[in-house]
Amino acid sequence: MKENSEQSEEVTWREKLRAWWHGDDYVMQHTLKDYAPQPVETEGEGVDEAPKEVPSIDSWSPRRRQVVQKLFGEGFNQPGGEELMKPLVAPLGLNPNMSITELGSGMGGMTRLMARENLWIDAYEPDPELAAASIDLAKSQGVKQRTNIKVGSLDDMNFKRKSVDVFLSKDGLMSVQDKRLLLAKLRAAMKPNGQLMFTDFLLTGSTESRVYEVWWDREPVKPHLLTPEGLQAELESLNFIICYMEDVTHELKSAVIESFANYAEEVKLKGKAVDENEREWAICEGEHWAIRVSAMDANIIRLYRVFCRVVD
Numbered sequence: 001m002k003e004n005s006e007q008s009e010e011v012t013w014r015e016k017l018r019a020w021w022h023g024d025d026y027v028m029q030h031t032l033k034d035y036a037p038q039p040v041e042t043e044g045e046g047v048d049e050a051p052k053e054v055p056s057i058d059s060w061s062p063r064r065r066q067v068v069q070k071l072f073g074e075g076f077n078q079p080g081g082e083e084l085m086k087p088l089v090a091p092l093g094l095n096p097n098m099s100i101t102e103l104g105s106g107m108g109g110m111t112r113l114m115a116r117e118n119l120w121i122d123a124y125e126p127d128p129e130l131a132a133a134s135i136d137l138a139k140s141q142g143v144k145q146r147t148n149i150k151v152g153s154l155d156d157m158n159f160k161r162k163s164v165d166v167f168l169s170k171d172g173l174m175s176v177q178d179k180r181l182l183l184a185k186l187r188a189a190m191k192p193n194g195q196l197m198f199t200d201f202l203l204t205g206s207t208e209s210r211v212y213e214v215w216w217d218r219e220p221v222k223p224h225l226l227t228p229e230g231l232q233a234e235l236e237s238l239n240f241i242i243c244y245m246e247d248v249t250h251e252l253k254s255a256v257i258e259s260f261a262n263y264a265e266e267v268k269l270k271g272k273a274v275d276e277n278e279r280e281w282a283i284c285e286g287e288h289w290a291i292r293v294s295a296m297d298a299n300i301i302r303l304y305r306v307f308c309r310v311v312d
Contacts, residue, residue: 052277055284058220060129065107067281071263075137077107077130078171079289080255085110087248088170088197091307094119098165099191103154103198104172108134108147115143122148124157126175126221154182159189169198171303175221180234187238187310196240196308199248203227205300215295218288228304240308248305249296256289 053063065077073081089110094100096118105111105123107130114121115138125131131151138144154176167186176182186196203225205212216223226234228245235242263282267274295301 053281055281057284057288060127060133062129063277063281064285065129065133067278068285069107070278071282071285072259075107075112075141076109079259080252082109082113084251084255085113085170087305088168088199089114092166092168092195092197094166096120099163100166100168101159101164102172103157103167103169105134105149106130106170106172108137108149110168110170111147111149112138112141112143115146116141118146120146120148122150124150124152124154125172126151126153157182157185159185161188162191164189165191165194167194167196167198169200171199171201173198173200174223174225177224179224179226179231183234183238183240187240190310192310192312194310196310197306199303199305200231201225201301202231202304203300204302205298209298209300211295211298212300215291215300218291223301225301228302231304231306235306235308239312240310243307243309245304245306247302249303252303253293253296256293260286260289 053061056064060077068077069075072079094114094117098119100114100119100121102111102114102121102123105125108123108125111121111123111134123134125134128151131149135144135147135149138147138149154173155178164186167190173179173182190196201223204227207216232242232245267279267282292301296303
């Protein structure tokens, strides 16, 4: 009976997403709010409805990159675009003489934002598909000469001592296994008066909860999270001066809902001009973000924006 109940709830979730697809952004908003995740089962749909390419969040395939840019904007693989990047860049007083390094740069949205301001940036991205896409975008937007985009695991990063003025990261540190080691490397690499600005998911609830288990299981790259207290202790032990640590979960959640609502409205206007395969990819991405938002709403994880300085 329990198994049948879970299957029934899953059908309800899929139907809600399909309702969103047809333009009901109210349904999408409340699904994100109320969704209690369950393991996804393959639907027994007819042959005519089978997608041309099976949707997946396990890699950044060309088809996935194409669809997420329709959802989140050209050149972006996450919700919020430049609007969520500007609060990271604005307080830093950046100028072309600074050495700037971005960690986990994704499709390069923040890299390009800074490059357009005549800044020079080293950017590291663990996923080769995203790194390649960010290089192509930098070329097409005429800022490639100001960017140095490299593929590399953030767990294996090494930097020259006292060589970097600013480290930046937007949601790029979640999968780093040894956060203390990375922070220690950043601290050693920072010049006097250096700055560290980043957003990261922090653990604020129980790892024994069902919501946490489903969220962790469904993340394609497994998360390794500190608590807010743990992060503060690590930063202070490395002699970082913490200017602020603020919960900005509401900003990300609003961006998620707005992105899918806007896309649903666009699809509603286009009607049959959007093919079935794109529909399936968008629903897959919607499930991925709904599970994340569910974990945020349950206070299992929260997104924090952290700004630190060093004086020596």
